[in-house]
Amino acid sequence: MTTGAAKMERWFGKFTFWKALLGVTIAIALYAAYVRFFHGLGASTNLSDQFPWGLWIGFDMLVGVALAAGGFVIAATVHVFRIEKYEEIARPTILTAFLGYLLVIVALLFDLGRPWNIWHPIIMWNPHSVMFEVGWCVMLYTTVLALEFSPLVFERFGWKMPLRLVQRIYTPLVIAGVLLSTMHQSSLGTLYVIAAGKLHPLWYSPWLPVYFFLTAIAGGLAMTIFESYMSFRAFGKRLEADLLQNLGRCAVVVLAVYAMWKAQDLLSRDQFATIFQVTPESVMFWGEIGLGVLLPMVLFATPRVRRNENGLFFAATLTILGLIVNRLNVAITGMSASSGTSYFPSFLEIVVTASIVGAGFTVFALAVKFFPVFPEAHAPAAAALPAAQKPEGAAAALARSRPAFGKAVLAGLWVLLIVGFVVVAATRGEGRIDTTTAEDLLDPKVAARAADLRLPEDYTFPQAESSPGPVTFSHETHVDGSQPRCATCHNGTFRLQEAGTPLRGGLTEERIHRGDLCASCHNGKDAFGIDDDNCSTCHR
């Protein structure tokens, strides 16, 4: 038997910088959870009444679900279209999707105000709500993914019966998964269709559901390529190069359809000129479309890039970044201008998001160690690229340096974009919001309105036994008709409601002499004071 330390190492591997960073991030995330659940969303996030959805919805939910789309795309490819050579990709993508949805739910528990009610849509129906539909689909699809993943668990433990059971229903399961995914991937876009006039016209469109669906497919394909590359680096396990290249080709088609659809839509809504004006929105739009759609299209479509594993990985990364920026643009950039405020996620919001991503990587790594995620036969097939395509000698050095240079330039562009976004987000709140306090806004009719004032009738307080005489209060003598401020007296003690019982606790001599009630103004400063020789001023 192994010792505890060896066991730890078997499970978690060697101690590295990234693992240390992950540990720190998770520790801060636990603190964030404490702040969120004991002090509220206001204390833990930069959300506000003007900006109720931020990073946790924009990234954790919208991006999370979209990046998990590889699950249904590959499952459909293998089990419906029966292109069975993709079978070996299916397992890691389904695992990614399954983890993705679980993490989306974890993120939701942070974001929801009353997370223990998360199950309410099961019994409290509102079929008119897009969110209701999304909730149901996510619930059902997570179950489908669990079942799609379950054969690996059954195989691992050699449980034959349940394995056969799941295999029998696998095709219907996959079809159900595709239908559910079609529904909620698109519906996440539909969520924003009701935000007409709030979401910036560069993103607002009745076609949002189609856009979300197409970009999710492209993102899912890119994610499969990305994962394969990362898995090779981490576990020495990878998938066949030609399979991945074909995924790249498919991504080109999907991205092209998306770009064309978007272009004609912008044209037909007379918004095409908007993309050439220099605004924070158009900058982010170009970041998304230029660097995240058009550029990867070109890269994927170029055989030399596609056949180079770094090139393929790089194009996939761009596609994923493009998808992330798209979802953040819809959720944050596009909602900023109309909100009248500026939003940038708080430190704790970012840490929670980062640790959820980190948790995703960690659990994926553990699952790969524990379950047969990557088919054994291909594990040692490291030489995925035919030798003929490998450049040699000086040419190789050049070929190596070129992608490195390209990468540096693009990394720079992204950094610029993100810095630009931060600056814009930080400065945009100023100079915004109403010009309506301007002095020129004077309604001349208003001067006459004091005449309309119908103050309540005089009120005589019940006389106490020790009182020198009854007190009758008159609003006429207490209210400045041109500038009435009811709350001066109706501040909680003198009630506005329930005529005839204006007081809480009764009007007593003792309270008056304590400086309470009438005496809070009748103190000799704000109004004449109450003393022993002017009783008759009020007691008549």
Next chain:
Amino acid sequence: MKVGILTDLTKCVGCEACVWACKEINELPREDGAARLSGTTWTAIERHGNVNVRRQCMHCEEPACASVCPVAAFQKTPEGPVIYLPDRCMGCRYCMIGCPFGMPKYEWDKPLPLVRKCILCYETRVKNGGQPACTAACPAGATIFGERDALIREARRRIEAEPGRYVDHVYGISEAGGTSVLYLSGVPFEKLGFRVDVREDPYPKLTWDILSKLPSVISVWGVSLLGIWWITHRRDDVAEAESHGHGGSAAGPDKDRH
């Protein structure tokens, strides 16, 4: 009978009686003041120049909040008020995204917050034939409660009687498909922070037009997938049968290739 509120901004003296009456009847903390809507201020007096603008939930005829809520925590009552059922709420805040007027506010400082907005004193007053605390408290007759149709007639009568006093528009008759809360103003509404780009169609229609098509899309998509599967499946089986010589079970059961 559909009820509503008519607020005549040319008559509002800005005394805030409505605000404090609201806080009193709903037992809301007073610290937040009266100047802007929040989780603890369900009606507010915004000062725009010398015009006082009393804001509150518009109580749409077809409310976006009720349409978007996944658990139906917002409901339009037959009388008109849009009410909130806190026990249902899971706190997704989609209502805040969906509302074209930005009325639902949140309890950001509470660990387990609720959505907050004017509920037109439905349970406490309106359901029993009373009027809301705010209109009851108004000393200037600037905000009045009544039957919505009667209020619209009254608003039009006022504009007709004193055309110089009002802009020729009753805000709320057609905005967002019509609202229970109506406004008259002496200056253009856009100068007072009112959204004038709101659609005349009800907002729920936007998403329902898409959502209601899902069953058709999904049934066609589902049949297509099944069809594709049937063809590819059959093709495989035929190929398999041929490669095995004359299996004779070309149409036989799936040999489980997973």
